[in-house]
Amino acid sequence: MLSTIDVIDAYLTGRPDTDFSTVTGRDLESFGERVREFSAHQTPEIDADQHPIYLGGWPSANFALLGGDMILSSLLYSGQVLVRDPIADWFSVEQYRVEHMMSARPGFHPSGEDAETRIRRTRAFLTTVVPQIMRMRPLIEAGIVVPVPSEQLYFQERGRIDLLRRDIETKLSIDPVAYATRFSAEEIATEDNVRGFFAMAPGPEPAPQIHKALRHGVRYFAREFTLADRYGVTYTAPFAHERYLCQEGVSPIVGTSNRVVEAILRSGLPVFHNLTPEVIRDVHDDDTFGEFRSTLHQVYQGTPVEDPAAATAYVRDQENALLRPLINEGEKAASRGLLARLGASLSQNKFAIAAALATDTIVGTLGAATAITVAGTFADDAIKSRRGSGPVRIWSALVAHTQRASDEVTRVQHAPAAVSIPGTPWGIPREPGMSISVTAGQLIWDADPRALADTDEEERSRLGVYGPCRCGSGQKFKFCCAGLR
Numbered sequence: 001m002l003s004t005i006d007v008i009d010a011y012l013t014g015r016p017d018t019d020f021s022t023v024t025g026r027d028l029e030s031f032g033e034r035v036r037e038f039s040a041h042q043t044p045e046i047d048a049d050q051h052p053i054y055l056g057g058w059p060s061a062n063f064a065l066l067g068g069d070m071i072l073s074s075l076l077y078s079g080q081v082l083v084r085d086p087i088a089d090w091f092s093v094e095q096y097r098v099e100h101m102m103s104a105r106p107g108f109h110p111s112g113e114d115a116e117t118r119i120r121r122t123r124a125f126l127t128t129v130v131p132q133i134m135r136m137r138p139l140i141e142a143g144i145v146v147p148v149p150s151e152q153l154y155f156q157e158r159g160r161i162d163l164l165r166r167d168i169e170t171k172l173s174i175d176p177v178a179y180a181t182r183f184s185a186e187e188i189a190t191e192d193n194v195r196g197f198f199a200m201a202p203g204p205e206p207a208p209q210i211h212k213a214l215r216h217g218v219r220y221f222a223r224e225f226t227l228a229d230r231y232g233v234t235y236t237a238p239f240a241h242e243r244y245l246c247q248e249g250v251s252p253i254v255g256t257s258n259r260v261v262e263a264i265l266r267s268g269l270p271v272f273h274n275l276t277p278e279v280i281r282d283v284h285d286d287d288t289f290g291e292f293r294s295t296l297h298q299v300y301q302g303t304p305v306e307d308p309a310a311a312t313a314y315v316r317d318q319e320n321a322l323l324r325p326l327i328n329e330g331e332k333a334a335s336r337g338l339l340a341r342l343g344a345s346l347s348q349n350k351f352a353i354a355a356a357l358a359t360d361t362i363v364g365t366l367g368a369a370t371a372i373t374v375a376g377t378f379a380d381d382a383i384k385s386r387r388g389s390g391p392v393r394i395w396s397a398l399v400a401h402t403q404r405a406s407d408e409v410t411r412v413q414h415a416p417a418a419v420s421i422p423g424t425p426w427g428i429p430r431e432p433g434m435s436i437s438v439t440a441g442q443l444i445w446d447a448d449p450r451a452l453a454d455t456d457e458e459e460r461s462r463l464g465v466y467g468p469c470r471c472g473s474g475q476k477f478k479f480c481c482a483g484l485r
């Protein structure tokens with residue numbers, strides 16, 4: 001078995017139900033057990049030669065819901081993309097042993113919830129998310145997208161994550177009010193399904209509360225960064241806030257014992273329109289894109305990192321000589337080649353790639369405890385293949401675009417601030433008041449209950465255990481959720 005898709009297939013095969021809308025509560029429970037068994041023994045097939053990446057700040061965490069042109073285009077330029085397995089995480093027990101925001105996905109078994117309520121929510125989640133995962137099946141089966149469970153790793157690595165989180169916080173010297181001016185609350189991801197949405201007490205001194213919000217964002221970032229690091233893939237920041245945390249938080253930590261230079265490509269990579277998982281799979285290893293990826297890596301590997309000026313000059317020269325012709329080819333492919341035949345077209349948008357590079361002398365000079373947190377995995381077997389010769393990419397970023405997370409992920413709901421006072425950080429009222437104000441935010445709505453059967457409460461009270469179950473299966477309670485705790 002390669003992914004949770006196989007677990008879903010195996011489970012639904014031979015059942016009369018073709019989806020999760022009508023299976024009984026007991027059966028959903030046993031499906032969850034199979035998912036946990038699978039997660040515990042899964043070995044994801046990550047190929048270091050493909051220079052795999054993790055797209056932080058939502059795209060990898062919500063890959064099934066990706067729908068924007070930029071991230072889908074970026075899959076053509078990436079050999080392999082590590083993503084989070086939403087089904088594995090929904091059913092994980094570890095999610096209840098690490099800190100989460102109140103607004104995080106509740107998972108299969110939040111405490112204090114009765115069986116019918118939690119099964120109903122699980123059913124709503126599965127009927128919403130599973131079809132989206134199936135849409136991504138061509139990319140998963142081709143090994144371009146590799147789903148992994150994350151909550152268990154967050155639990156196992158909680159010590160390191162906490163250390164990294166604290167180290168990053170000490171490096172971020174920004175004043176909270178300046179931070180709130182630079183980034184809107186909506187830009188700060190704190191959970192896979194939540195950005196912003198911070199509860200704030202009105203008052204003349206908002207800084208401590210903004211600082212607290214920042215810390216939630218750093219925790220989310222530290223988890224994703226550690227996940228990427230553990231699997232030996234390069235953390236990639238698609239949006240400004242994550243890039244800021246990489247530049248100001250991660251680079252200085254690694255840089256305490258090593259030089260880190262940032263290499264930025266000047267070329268705009270074309271963003272394609274109408275890409276589907278099938279089209280991406282079909283053209284991913286087309287000559288143009290395959291060559292582009294391997295040349296891109298050659299450029300990075302040869303970068304002299306001792307001297308930032310020399311690094312910039314080198315990247316610019318190599319880019320002009322090697323990458324530009326390939327990018328032009330890619331654009332042609334969209335207008336008259338394979339991409340065009342498959343229905344994709346060139347959009348007006350472009351993006352570029354930035355990467356922070358450090359030499360692998362890192363391995364020999366691990367002195368500071370702080371550097372170990374980020375660079376510690378360089379000593380792990382899993383990561384050895386990433387080293388080879390030349391510099392190591394600490395992180396990379398997609399830059400020079402105007403896309404936001406909500407442009408790239410579907411099912412995002414915007415929530416404006418309930419009260420927003422112009423001229424104050426995040427609109428937090430300066431006048432002390434009794435009521436809490438909530439900043440602007442975004443939530444992903446991925447447990448749509450509308451497809452579920454409603455419960456006729458009158459019938460339920462009349463028929464008792466033989467009445468309809470409240471979990472939305474349309475079955476009798478006695479044969480559905482009775483006995484579940």
Ligand SMILES: [Zn+2]
Pocket residue numbers: 024025116119469470471472473477480481482
């Ligand atoms: Zn039920």
